[in-house]
Amino acid sequence: PDGFVFNMSVGYDLEGIKSPKVDAYIEGMKDATKTEVWGECLAWAKENLDRFANVDEAFVESVSPRVSSSVTESTLHGCPPDEIERIATYLITEKGLNTYIKCNPTLLGYDYARTRLDSLGFDYIAFDDKHFREDLQWADAVPMFERLIKLTSERGLAFGVKLTNTFPVDVTRKELPSEEMYMSGRSLFPLTIHLAHRISEQFDGKLRISYSGGADAQNIKDIYGAGIWPITMATTVLKPGGYERFSQIAGILAGAERKDDVDVAAVAALDEAVADAHKYHKPVKPIPAHKIDAPLPLTSCFTSPCRNGCPIEQDIPAYLAAVDEGRLDDALAIIAERNALPFITGNLCPHPCGTKCMRAFYEPEGAAIRSSKLKAARGGIDALLAKIKSEGAKPVVGASDHKVAVIGGGPAGLACAFFLSRAGADVTILERKDTLGGVARHIIPAFRIADEDIDRDVELCLAFGAKAQTGVEAKSVAELKAEGYTDVVVACGAWAPGHVGLEYGDEIDVLEFLGAAKKGEDLSSLGTDVAIVGAGNTAMDAARVAKRLPGVKNVRIVYRRTKRYMPADEEELAEALSEGVELCELLAPKGVRDGVLTCEKMVLGEPDESGRRSPVATGETVEVPATAVICAVGEHIEGGVYEAAGVQTDRRGRPAGVATGVEGVWAAGDCRRGPARFVDAIADAQEVAKEMLGVDFSAYAAANVRSGHESDCYARKGDLRLGCPKCAKDSGCLGCATVCEACCDVCPNRANVSITVPGLAQHQVVHVDGMCNECGNCAVFCPWSGRPFKDKLTLFWSAEDMGNSENQGFLPQADGTFLVRLDGKTAAYDVDDAACGLPEEARLTIKAVRDSYSYLLAK
Ligand SMILES: Cc1cc2nc3c(=O)[nH]c(=O)nc-3n(C[C@H](O)[C@H](O)[C@H](O)COP(=O)(O)OP(=O)(O)OC[C@H]3O[C@@H](n4cnc5c(N)ncnc54)[C@H](O)[C@@H]3O)c2cc1C
Ligand code: SF4
Ligand code: SF4
Ligand code: SF4
Numbered sequence: 001p002d003g004f005v006f007n008m009s010v011g012y013d014l015e016g017i018k019s020p021k022v023d024a025y026i027e028g029m030k031d032a033t034k035t036e037v038w039g040e041c042l043a044w045a046k047e048n049l050d051r052f053a054n055v056d057e058a059f060v061e062s063v064s065p066r067v068s069s070s071v072t073e074s075t076l077h078g079c080p081p082d083e084i085e086r087i088a089t090y091l092i093t094e095k096g097l098n099t100y101i102k103c104n105p106t107l108l109g110y111d112y113a114r115t116r117l118d119s120l121g122f123d124y125i126a127f128d129d130k131h132f133r134e135d136l137q138w139a140d141a142v143p144m145f146e147r148l149i150k151l152t153s154e155r156g157l158a159f160g161v162k163l164t165n166t167f168p169v170d171v172t173r174k175e176l177p178s179e180e181m182y183m184s185g186r187s188l189f190p191l192t193i194h195l196a197h198r199i200s201e202q203f204d205g206k207l208r209i210s211y212s213g214g215a216d217a218q219n220i221k222d223i224y225g226a227g228i229w230p231i232t233m234a235t236t237v238l239k240p241g242g243y244e245r246f247s248q249i250a251g252i253l254a255g256a257e258r259k260d261d262v263d264v265a266a267v268a269a270l271d272e273a274v275a276d277a278h279k280y281h282k283p284v285k286p287i288p289a290h291k292i293d294a295p296l297p298l299t300s301c302f303t304s305p306c307r308n309g310c311p312i313e314q315d316i317p318a319y320l321a322a323v324d325e326g327r328l329d330d331a332l333a334i335i336a337e338r339n340a341l342p343f344i345t346g347n348l349c350p351h352p353c354g355t356k357c358m359r360a361f362y363e364p365e366g367a368a369i370r371s372s373k374l375k376a377a378r379g380g381i382d383a384l385l386a387k388i389k390s391e392g393a394k395p396v397v398g399a400s401d402h403k404v405a406v407i408g409g410g411p412a413g414l415a416c417a418f419f420l421s422r423a424g425a426d427v428t429i430l431e432r433k434d435t436l437g438g439v440a441r442h443i444i445p446a447f448r449i450a451d452e453d454i455d456r457d458v459e460l461c462l463a464f465g466a467k468a469q470t471g472v473e474a475k476s477v478a479e480l481k482a483e484g485y486t487d488v489v490v491a492c493g494a495w496a497p498g499h500v501g502l503e504y505g506d507e508i509d510v511l512e513f514l515g516a517a518k519k520g521e522d523l524s525s526l527g528t529d530v531a532i533v534g535a536g537n538t539a540m541d542a543a544r545v546a547k548r549l550p551g552v553k554n555v556r557i558v559y560r561r562t563k564r565y566m567p568a569d570e571e572e573l574a575e576a577l578s579e580g581v582e583l584c585e586l587l588a589p590k591g592v593r594d595g596v597l598t599c600e601k602m603v604l605g606e607p608d609e610s611g612r613r614s615p616v617a618t619g620e621t622v623e624v625p626a627t628a629v630i631c632a633v634g635e636h637i638e639g640g641v642y643e644a645a646g647v648q649t650d651r652r653g654r655p656a657g658v659a660t661g662v663e664g665v666w667a668a669g670d671c672r673r674g675p676a677r678f679v680d681a682i683a684d685a686q687e688v689a690k691e692m693l694g695v696d697f698s699a700y701a702a703a704n705v706r707s708g709h710e711s712d713c714y715a716r717k718g719d720l721r722l723g724c725p726k727c728a729k730d731s732g733c734l735g736c737a738t739v740c741e742a743c744c745d746v747c748p749n750r751a752n753v754s755i756t757v758p759g760l761a762q763h764q765v766v767h768v769d770g771m772c773n774e775c776g777n778c779a780v781f782c783p784w785s786g787r788p789f790k791d792k793l794t795l796f797w798s799a800e801d802m803g804n805s806e807n808q809g810f811l812p813q814a815d816g817t818f819l820v821r822l823d824g825k826t827a828a829y830d831v832d833d834a835a836c837g838l839p840e841e842a843r844l845t846i847k848a849v850r851d852s853y854s855y856l857l858a859k
Contacts, residue, residue, distance in 0.1 A: 007068060010071060010091070013083060014087050070100065073087050081137070102164070103141070103163055114127075120282060121282030121284065122282050131168055163195050163212070164212065166183060186280060189215075201264055207262070209227075211228045211232065212231070226270060238777060283364065285566070292305055292783050298792065307353070312686055319373070319700075320367060323730075328376050336460070338697050340457070340682055341461070343456045347453055348448060348449055369733075372731045384460070392464070393464050403486050405430060406430065412668040415684075416491060425693060432474075477662075487692060489688055490667045497512070503591040504593060526546070526628040528553040533633060535568055537569060547579055559587065588600045588617065597626035600622075638653075639653045642655060642660070653674075710738060714739060752788055758844070791807075797811075802821065820842070
């Protein structure tokens with residue numbers, strides 16, 4: 001009986017609150033003894049005691065009919081201050097209630113709200129000062145609260161404020177079919193906590209604060225510790241994991257001391273910590289689209305979206321589970337099935353899989369995919385090499401007929417050698433440099449990847465018997481064919497320098513610069529001020545290397561657009577900036593002379609075909625100190641080998657695909673795509689192995705679904721990492737192909753229900769039409785390009801509802817059959833008859849609803 005506190009909420013105007021209906025509600029909550037529903041509930045509970053553990057008649061009798069003694073006044077935006085005070089006075093004096101007034105962030109004033117949101121990267125959230133002018137003002141609020149505190153203390157009641165209401169902002173990107181929507185969650189926290197700070201200072205901690213505004217497992221302990229309670233959570237429970245989170249939160253707060261007064265210094269500390277907390281900042285770059293480019297299946301929809309984001313479709317949930325269970329040998333075996341370079345990718349992959357990770361909805365870092373891969377690589381490599389040595393290749397039919405020359409011993413060439421030799425082909429790599437590893441070995445700075453890690457990948461790639469000749473420049477395909485090679489894979493990278501196009505002065509090629517720096521050559525001729533032109537990852541590496549050179553004082557990245565549009569990964573940019581590299585945005589270089597790079601000032605114009613806003617010249621110039629200019633605007637493919645072999649290429653020198661169109665000539669990596677990523681090079685190598693030898697990479701695909709581990713998945717969903725995710729004890733993988741149910745977690749109306757269906761491996765999601773108000777929240781989180789409330793098998797409660805909807809779904813009929821609409825056809829079916837004509841998964845699902853979830857069938 002003491003476990004719940006019920007709080008009433010009333011609003012609109014005093015007349016409405018005094019109306020008989022609302023009055024009966026208030027009085028009934030104060031004392032329910034005389035209400036009809038109270039009697040009904042007691043009777044039902046007593047009749048059903050056997051359905052509950054730990055509940056007996058005495059327990060039921062002990063439940064207090066005094067349901068609530070407190071109320072929150074929640075008025076509409078624009079409600080005049082005297083009306084707010086009249087309502088509160090009525091609730092205190094006439095109704096004798098402990099009273100809270102819900103306040104809006106607008107109390108802070110427009111200028112403060114705008115500046116704070118801008119400083120945290122929420123500059124795109126649009127709102128004007130309308131609500132700030134119309135809502136309660138600080139100058140009116142303070143004396144009003146003082147009067148109400150006096151009024152309640154005279155009566156032995158409590159008065160407080162609830163911070164805050166959601167915040168109306170403009171709909172600018174068709175988020176909702178309205179002009180305004182309510183901001184909440186991460187961006188609301190900085191405003192709400194600042195308001196709490198101001199109020200606690202103004203009232204010296206004596207005004208009680210009830211909190212709502214971005215509270216979650218990560219900050220709730222500090223909020224509560226600051227003497228702010230009760231705390232309401234909404235946004236966090238409307239994300240995948242939803243209500244599962246409450247047990248973690250309860251654990252966090254269990255035993256925490258409850259303070260009577262608000263601790264002013266603790267609230268101030270919380271407020272001040274916002275500026276430095278990554279969690280409250282909007283990422284600089286737009287968040288990539290997380291949806292899989294495929295329609296949502298009607299049944300059996302659980303999937304691992306991360307695999308879809310990974311160009312080599314790694315068996316991510318399978319190997320993360322193995323890492324989490326300490327089975328590093330197994331994990332690396334799973335990884336190496338599809339990934340020939342676990343060390344290089346474990347260090348340097350920009351992990352596009354992460355953009356699709358479901359955990360990223362509530363923790364920006366998502367599951368620890370890349371670092372777990374490196375952990376598996378380090379822990380499992382010796383066992384894997386020993387296994388390869390003892391078991392040898394896994395030959396595919398016909399592979400031994402292929403004698404393959406690979407031109408280039410970079411990541412693409414190495415990966416090709418691994419997959420082709422594993423399948424039983426005779427492979428030789430020809431590399432013009434004295435060591436293997438390509439850009440990773442010769443260009444990328446050692447502070448990003450150690451030589452020892454590259455060595456281990458090389459060892460793995462040669463483990464199935466591929467040979468490597470270094471210091472050998474392959475001249476042509478014809479020469480190699482003449483030597484008896486049946487196939488030639490061109491994997492020589494993209495090394496032809498790009499050009500800034502300076503009107504005067506010299507530029508240095510970025511690969512030349514990084515190569516010289518890696519060899520430890522003397523680069524003192526660069527002088528004190530190095531300008532890097534370009535904004536990709538190569539530019540970030542060049543800037544960070546330059547910053548470390550003795551004699552270099554300033555390093556500036558010069559870019560035509562703004563950082564939002566930079567091709568570099570957010571983390572690479574952040575590293576460069578944290579090391580003191582300066583970013584000069586909206587500048588297009590014209591020429592360099594006498595230590596000065598003259599640039600034209602740009603502004604952002606309309607978006608181009610890539611969706612990025614194009615830079616538009618202003619005619620105004622700016623001077624940037626520059627004793628050296630390094631060009632990092634993208635290298636080109638050297639076309640000589642293709643040309644001599646008769647391979648057709650496009651205007652950027654790229655052949656049509658890994659199969660170049662010339663018999664026995666293949667292409668992989670940067671020399672096929674232009675400057676790309678390691679994982680793309682491996683994807684090309686997989687493709688070469690598939691097309692040349694018919695290699696199948698799906699040995700571990702089924703292991704991504706882990707039947708029997710459903711309860712682990714549920715537990716992890718509700719478990720937010722506290723502190724540093726990188727130091728977390730496990731990968732945090734939710735095992736989405738085993739249990740997704742995100743649409744069920746996030747539905748405020750519980751209109752998507754996950755059910756167990758005998759005969760089907762996955763739980764099935766059924767959408768209950770009558771419980772849905774089409775808020776669309778499930779569509780936001782579903783990983784497929786679909787909307788669960790429209791696309792999942794739908795249970796209807798009436799023929800009218802079915803007629804008003806276009807969803808595929810079913811309606812129970814009086815004769816025990818179901819009216820089912822599928823693929824535009826509607827007919828009655830007997831779901832007990834396996835031959836009734838329904839697709840089996842749909843039939844079994846409807847049958848399971850009838851047999852085990854019959855409470856769903858009617859309103
Ligand atoms: C500075 C920089 C940083 C990068 N950082 C990242 C990163 O963090 N993450 C990421 O995923 N990607 C990154 N990349 C991209 C990544 O390095 C490339 O996509 C990858 O190296 C492509 O592999 P490749 O084998 O196709 O080409 P390369 O690595 O260029 O290897 C080609 C090899 O072919 C050899 N070769 C060329 N011609 C011949 C010939 N005629 N005969 C014999 N040998 C020849 C070359 O010497 C070279 O060893 C970065 C690139 C650069 C330049
Ligand atoms: S939580 Fe795990 S299975 Fe789900 S998307 Fe992320 S890595 Fe993949
Ligand atoms: S659209 Fe319907 S099913 Fe989806 S979250 Fe909203 S109420 Fe729930
Ligand atoms: S969100 Fe719902 S509909 Fe979408 S894949 Fe997950 S369980 Fe299926």
